[in-house]
Amino acid sequence: KNEVEQSPQNLTAQEGEFITINCSYSVGISALHWLQQHPGGGIVSLFMLSSGKKKHGRLIATINIQEKHSSLHITASHPRDSAVYICALLLDTDKLIFGTGTRLQVFP
Amino acid sequence: NAGVTQTPKFQVLKTGQSMTLQCAQDMNHEYMSWYRQDPGMGLRLIHYSVGAGITDQGEVPNGYNVSRSTTEDFPLRLLSAAPSQTSVYFCASSRYAHLYGYTFGSGTRLTVV
Numbered sequence: 001k002n003e004v005e006q007s008p009q010n011l012t013a014q015e016g017e018f019i020t021i022n023c024s025y026s027v028g029i030s031a032l033h034w035l036q037q038h039p040g041g042g043i044v045s046l047f048m049l050s051s052g053k054k055k056h057g058r059l060i061a062t063i064n065i066q067e068k069h070s071s072l073h074i075t076a077s078h079p080r081d082s083a084v085y086i087c088a089l090l091l092d093t094d095k096l097i098f099g100t101g102t103r104l105q106v107f108p
Numbered sequence: 109n110a111g112v113t114q115t116p117k118f119q120v121l122k123t124g125q126s127m128t129l130q131c132a133q134d135m136n137h138e139y140m141s142w143y144r145q146d147p148g149m150g151l152r153l154i155h156y157s158v159g160a161g162i163t164d165q166g167e168v169p170n171g172y173n174v175s176r177s178t179t180e181d182f183p184l185r186l187l188s189a190a191p192s193q194t195s196v197y198f199c200a201s202s203r204y205a206h207l208y209g210y211t212f213g214s215g216t217r218l219t220v221v
Binding site: 030033035041043044096101 | 198202211
């Protein structure tokens with residue numbers, strides 16, 4: 001049962017490139033989290049959104065509830081953006097269902 | 109505010125040993141939960157609590173116990189550690205999650221030998 005699918009699984013980029021990570025899901029949700037996890041590190045919530053678009057610095061997250069799809073964009077990528085990005089679905093029960101993550105490496 | 113505090117950060121256990129992973133939050137969050145993270149898989153829910161005195165099982169509860177005697181603390185107990193429990197464990201908490209989302213701890217890396 002893959003209720004949430006992320007693509008790509010792995011992504012490499014040169015510094016400065018525009019990055020897109022996709023998340024598709026098949027269940028009804030209350031909201032969607034985009035999370036960041038640096039190697040050996042904890043999990044940080046970047047965005048939580050239930051409609052439209054949110055922007056924070058070089059990060060942009062969008063969601064289309066009708067199409068059950070969300071994207072995370074990183075503009076002007078930097079080596080410090082290298083991390084695993086995880087899409088997590090927030091259900092009406094307040095439970096989370098996690099994607100398997102996208103491993104991003106940005107090279108100088 | 110310290111947020112969600114997990115201890116220890118690293119632990120090595122021998123098969124059959126028991127231990128408790130600690131999780132504390134100072135944000136007055138009602139909802140607390142434990143997850144394990146294994147390579148190639150998304151985080152999976154072990155146990156969760158919607159308030160003091162109330163706990164319930166998640167997706168992978170076998171081999172783990174929890175209790176919630178206070179709003180702040182939600183310890184996870186491994187009763188008899190097995191190599192299959194080698195994983196990274198995360199605690200998370202929330203209040204009105206659909207409005208404010210979740211806060212995660214920094215994780216505990218557990219190795220069972």
